[in-house]
Amino acid sequence: MNFSILAPGSIAASMAVAVTGLSEEYGIKCHSVASRNLERAKEFADKWGFSKAYGSYEEMVNDPEVELVYIASPHSLHYEHAKLCLEHGKHVLVEKAFTVNAAQAEELINLAKEKGLLLVEAIWTRFMPSRTIINEIISKRIVGKPVSLTANLGYYLQDKERLVEPSLAGGALLDVGVYPINFAMMVFEQDIARVVSCAVMSDKGVDQTNSVTLFFRGGGMAVLHSTMMTPTDRRGIIYCEEGYIEVKNINNCEGIEVYNREHELIDTYEVPEQINGYEYEVLSCRRALMSGEIECEEMPHAETLRVMRLLDQIREQWGMKYPME
Numbered sequence: 001m002n003f004s005i006l007a008p009g010s011i012a013a014s015m016a017v018a019v020t021g022l023s024e025e026y027g028i029k030c031h032s033v034a035s036r037n038l039e040r041a042k043e044f045a046d047k048w049g050f051s052k053a054y055g056s057y058e059e060m061v062n063d064p065e066v067e068l069v070y071i072a073s074p075h076s077l078h079y080e081h082a083k084l085c086l087e088h089g090k091h092v093l094v095e096k097a098f099t100v101n102a103a104q105a106e107e108l109i110n111l112a113k114e115k116g117l118l119l120v121e122a123i124w125t126r127f128m129p130s131r132t133i134i135n136e137i138i139s140k141r142i143v144g145k146p147v148s149l150t151a152n153l154g155y156y157l158q159d160k161e162r163l164v165e166p167s168l169a170g171g172a173l174l175d176v177g178v179y180p181i182n183f184a185m186m187v188f189e190q191d192i193a194r195v196v197s198c199a200v201m202s203d204k205g206v207d208q209t210n211s212v213t214l215f216f217r218g219g220g221m222a223v224l225h226s227t228m229m230t231p232t233d234r235r236g237i238i239y240c241e242e243g244y245i246e247v248k249n250i251n252n253c254e255g256i257e258v259y260n261r262e263h264e265l266i267d268t269y270e271v272p273e274q275i276n277g278y279e280y281e282v283l284s285c286r287r288a289l290m291s292g293e294i295e296c297e298e299m300p301h302a303e304t305l306r307v308m309r310l311l312d313q314i315r316e317q318w319g320m321k322y323p324m325e
Contacts, residue, residue: 001286002031004066004090006057006081007073008044011095015070016048018278026286031067034060057081061088068285070122071095074162075169076324079104082119086111091118093285097174100322102308109301118294119301120285123182126299127280130253130271131186134238137245138187142267143258144241146187151180151250152225154209154232163228164204169322171206173199173311177226181307183236183250184214184222193217197314205320212314252277 003019005012012033022028030050035041038055045053054060060069061084068091071081079099085092086108098121099105112119125131138146153176157163163170194215199207209227216222225232236247243260247253256269274280284296295301315321 002029002067004032004069006071012072015278018275021275093120096123100169102312105308120296121304143243148221149238150223151183151236152232153179154227157228172226172228180224188216188220190216190218199318
């Protein structure tokens with residue numbers, strides 16, 4: 001599989017670490033890198049061992065050897081860049097958040113279906129082995145049925161232009177908040193009956209810190225918090241009928257502990273060693289392509305749309321609209 005990167009930045013560098021670690025064993029070739037600056041593309045390609053560098057995205061999508069394109073541009077450009085790739089017959093892995101809104105997501109998914117191309121949201125927590133471990137603990141009812149959960153994620157990101165600028169679809173929600181939201185939606189798979197949310201907004205009109213409470217039709221409740229103002233403990237706790245499950249770092253799980261009603265530790269689960277965590281979504285794309293699928297089972301199109309519609313609903317409660325909408 002020829003793997004290409006569109007927009008070489010810091011997130012793309014993390015993906016390059018994973019792909020170079022996979023390439024020999026799985027036949028994944030570091031094929032090309034495209035940037036609007038040729039020198040930047042060449043520098044990235046040389047550093048990570050990609051064969052080709054392009055000074056425009058159009059050059060890359062017109063290369064018949066390009067198969068799967070990883071899009072690592074700011075949120076505001078995901079729709080434009082994914083559409084460009086799909087229209088030129090390329091399979092696409094799009095960094096989260098998938099698009100700015102659900103309307104853009106739906107249009108891309110319909111285009112991928114029309115052309116028979118793989119289109120996947122790169123929300124890495126959906127693909128990690130830790131997700132399978134958590135699912136098994138829940139399905140085996142080790143501490144009973146989940147009743148509620150809390151999850152938080154925060155980093156100091158005020159110095160990142162893509163986070164603070166409305167023109168780049170900034171704010172904590174689309175960049176950080178998607179993780180607690182996905183965490184909750186993986187535990188409670190039922191439809192969401194009600195959403196209550198609030199946010200502290202910046203002078204530029206994007207959310208700096210937010211709180212989201214989700215009420216699910218099956219009776220579950222999730223209390224979520226995300227921020228770009230400060231680091232948080234990144235924990236997720238799933239409260240069940242007979243105890244609770246504590247997940248250390250919901251953004252890249254470092255371990256899972258299970259406690260009974262008396263707060264006694266009854267089991268500990270370690271997560272497998274990894275390159276850096278990005279490899280799992282690439283391997284899932286590889287499996288899907290080998291099977292002729294246009295979506296990955298870990299993050300199917302229906303789930304991407306469910307998340308995007310929820311993000312739209314939350315932003316509507318805040319009155320937060322991006323300039324490109």
